[in-house]
Amino acid sequence: xxxxxxxxxxxxxxxxxxxxxxxxxxxxxxxxxxxxxxxxxxxxxxxxxxxxxxxxxxxxxxxxxxxxxxxxxxxxxxxxxxxxxxxxxxxxxxxxxxxxxxxxxxxxxxxxxxxxxxxxxxxxxxxxxxxxxxxxxxxxxxxxxxxxxxxxxxxxxxxxxxxxxxxxxxxxxxxxxxxxxxxxxxxxxxxxxxxxxxxxxxxxxxxxxxxxxxxxxxxxxxxxxxxxxxxxxxxxxxxxxxxxxxxxxxxxxxxxxxxxxx
Amino acid sequence: xxxxxxxxxxxxxxxxxxxxxxxxxxxxxxxxxxxxxxxxxxxxxxxxxxxxxxxxxxxxxxxxxxxxxxxxxxxxxxxxxxxxxxxxxxxxxxxxxxxxxxxxxxxxxxxxxxxxxxxxxxxxxxxxxxxxxxxxxxxxxxxxxxxxxxxxxxxxxxxxxxxxxxxxxxxxxxxxxxxxxxxxxxxxxxxxxxxxxxxxxxxxxxxxxxxxxxxxxxxxxxxxxxxxxxxxxxxxxxxxxxxxxxxxxxxxxxxxxxxxxxxxxxxxxxxxxxxxxxxxxxxxxxxxxxxxxxxxxxxxxxxxxxxxxxxxxxxxxxxxxxxxxxxxxxxxxxxxxxxxxxxxxxxxxxxxxxxxxxxxxxxxxxxxxxxxxxxxxxxxxxxxxxxx
Numbered sequence: 001x002x003x004x005x006x007x008x009x010x011x012x013x014x015x016x017x018x019x020x021x022x023x024x025x026x027x028x029x030x031x032x033x034x035x036x037x038x039x040x041x042x043x044x045x046x047x048x049x050x051x052x053x054x055x056x057x058x059x060x061x062x063x064x065x066x067x068x069x070x071x072x073x074x075x076x077x078x079x080x081x082x083x084x085x086x087x088x089x090x091x092x093x094x095x096x097x098x099x100x101x102x103x104x105x106x107x108x109x110x111x112x113x114x115x116x117x118x119x120x121x122x123x124x125x126x127x128x129x130x131x132x133x134x135x136x137x138x139x140x141x142x143x144x145x146x147x148x149x150x151x152x153x154x155x156x157x158x159x160x161x162x163x164x165x166x167x168x169x170x171x172x173x174x175x176x177x178x179x180x181x182x183x184x185x186x187x188x189x190x191x192x193x194x195x196x197x198x199x200x201x202x203x204x205x206x207x208x209x210x211x212x213x214x215x216x217x218x219x220x221x222x223x224x225x226x227x228x229x230x231x232x233x234x235x236x237x238x239x240x241x242x243x244x245x246x247x248x249x250x251x252x253x254x255x256x257x258x259x260x261x262x
Numbered sequence: 263x264x265x266x267x268x269x270x271x272x273x274x275x276x277x278x279x280x281x282x283x284x285x286x287x288x289x290x291x292x293x294x295x296x297x298x299x300x301x302x303x304x305x306x307x308x309x310x311x312x313x314x315x316x317x318x319x320x321x322x323x324x325x326x327x328x329x330x331x332x333x334x335x336x337x338x339x340x341x342x343x344x345x346x347x348x349x350x351x352x353x354x355x356x357x358x359x360x361x362x363x364x365x366x367x368x369x370x371x372x373x374x375x376x377x378x379x380x381x382x383x384x385x386x387x388x389x390x391x392x393x394x395x396x397x398x399x400x401x402x403x404x405x406x407x408x409x410x411x412x413x414x415x416x417x418x419x420x421x422x423x424x425x426x427x428x429x430x431x432x433x434x435x436x437x438x439x440x441x442x443x444x445x446x447x448x449x450x451x452x453x454x455x456x457x458x459x460x461x462x463x464x465x466x467x468x469x470x471x472x473x474x475x476x477x478x479x480x481x482x483x484x485x486x487x488x489x490x491x492x493x494x495x496x497x498x499x500x501x502x503x504x505x506x507x508x509x510x511x512x513x514x515x516x517x518x519x520x521x522x523x524x525x526x527x528x529x530x531x532x533x534x535x536x537x538x539x540x541x542x543x544x545x546x547x548x549x550x551x552x553x554x555x556x557x558x559x560x561x562x563x564x565x566x567x568x569x570x571x572x573x574x575x576x577x578x579x580x581x582x583x584x585x586x587x588x589x590x591x592x593x594x595x596x597x598x599x600x601x602x603x604x605x606x607x608x609x610x611x612x613x614x615x616x617x618x619x620x621x622x623x624x625x626x627x628x629x630x631x632x633x634x635x636x637x638x639x640x641x642x643x644x645x646x647x648x649x650x
Binding site for chain 2: 031068071072075186187188189190192193194195196197200
């Protein structure tokens with residue numbers, strides 16, 4: 001079974017201070033972590049690999065100046081990594097990344113399962129996996145908690161409002177994984193050292209592909225133009241509930257019920 | 263000159279920090295309270311390859327060198343000195359002796375499972391009458407055909423109660439002193455005659471095990487002699503040099519934690535209408551802590567680089583241990599002062615850090631011994647021999 005996992009990175013929130021009054025973001029330490037949901041997607045892939053026979057390929061799912069993201073994926077246990085780069089890729093938006101990833105999967109000779117994070121820590125978007133499924137014309141299961149792949153069929157548990165739903169699908173398929181789905185493993189230290197030194201079994205594991213060689217210039221023109229960034233509106237304060245404990249509990253229960261219905 | 267960490271060491275630090283914060287921090291107070299060795303954490307570290315961080319990959323290690331080992335000890339020292347002590351005794355002195363002085367067969371047989379973390383190591387040197395004066399040991403090994411018969415008692419043995427493999431120093435020729443009369447042995451702790459005695463009830467590092475060990479007619483095969491007969495003292499001293507450096511690294515972590523707590527507290531705690539950060543008395547303490555920590559960090563990683571590039575390091579390793587333990591104690595003492603009564607309370611980690619830090623001025627050679635090592639090297643360059 002061939003599994004492709006899309007990995008993206010995000011600035012470590014511990015190194016950032018947001019200053020609302022100055023409308024500025026201070027980056028004290030420019031350190032990146034794997035998107036937590038992407039890391040869970042990789043863990044899901046590695047568990048499928050542990051349980052049977054699978055090759056796990058990680059692909060960078062965003063334009064970025066470093067290949068650290070993929071090295072972390074390799075250190076956790078991925079077999080092969082494709083680092084996408086190229087000047088023309090630097091301004092890519094989700095639409096461009098989607099068409100590039102579709103081409104990459106084609107050049108890898110297809111995949112039985114594509115896994116990606118269901119959400120991103122910084123922007124909260126979960127677009128990439130959904131767009132990719134659409135571009136590939138494959139079934140998609142969004143926001144899963146657990147995945148089982150057997151005999152060409154896929155069984156996944158996802159969360160639908162208050163209940164868990166078991167979903168089945170044919171392969172190939174695209175699945176996006178919740179950041180709470182599984183506890184991802186730590187990297188294997190020996191793999192980590194070898195990945196960075198390019199030695200031992202990890203010597204050939206990281207490949208660099210130039211996006212400019214794979215796509216025409218037209219295909220790399222982003223659809224979105226960023227005009228600037230601002231803070232979202234401040235959260236409004238909640239309501240204070242007064243009364244005896246019973247009254248307070250009743251009011252809260254009523255409010256929750258109202259919200260679920262509404 | 264280049265003072266930057268390599269990308270693999272940066273990545274290793276991130277991995278260890280995440281592990282220490284997620285897996286070790288939540289149990290640090292509990293293992294101190296209960297006086298229990300956190301095996302669950304040690305097994306996880308074994309799986310990640312951390313228990314062989316500095317040993318070559320051909321012997322089951324990670325191959326991250328002494329710099330990698332210092333990173334591990336610094337990050338563990340930040341979170342839990344007990345865990346750092348368990349790991350340090352295993353890697354830095356227990357397994358290290360076999361790595362430095364073992365022959366190829368001994369390394370394959372004993373170092374490999376230790377580096378993989380499948381087995382645990384201990385380093386057995388100290389006796390009731392041989393502390394700082396390590397050459398005064400009385401544990402006796404007598405040759406009997408293909409075996410040596412060992413009798414004696416070792417005290418204050420970190421990991422000794424649960425280790426699978428121990429390196430033991432014993433007198434093989436009482437007529438000769440430290441040079442020629444003492445031999446190092448590799449002992450499998452399930453050997454008949456190896457008995458675990460009293461456990462120490464300690465002031466700090468309570469999540470590590472310190473026990474007395476008694477050897478009664480313990481028969482060790484001659485092939486388990488480490489290095490040459492009569493050269494055990496030198497072998498053990500070499501391992502201790504290596505251990506001293508990483509104790510400095512653990513002290514660095516402890517001092518950094520104390521600074522981080524203090525800055526956090528001084529930002530938010532208000533007295534006389536302003537945060538403590540606005541008080542010059544506190545600012546000066548913070549500035550002094552940060553300066554000492556920066557100096558210690560430079561020393562520790564420079565010495566790690568000296569080890570990894572094959573330079574002599576006995577004197578500077580002693581400086582690492584001496585300075586690292588004192589910087590940590592001073593930083594934690596200042597952090598306690600900044601936190602006031604809350605720092606003295608068991609609800610805050612400073613109280614534990616304070617007790618834990620104290621041992622580093624004593625074990626693996628008291629700081630007085632470190633000063634002797636440093637001074638003797640200085641005087642030796644001027645043709646003066648000093649004796650301890």
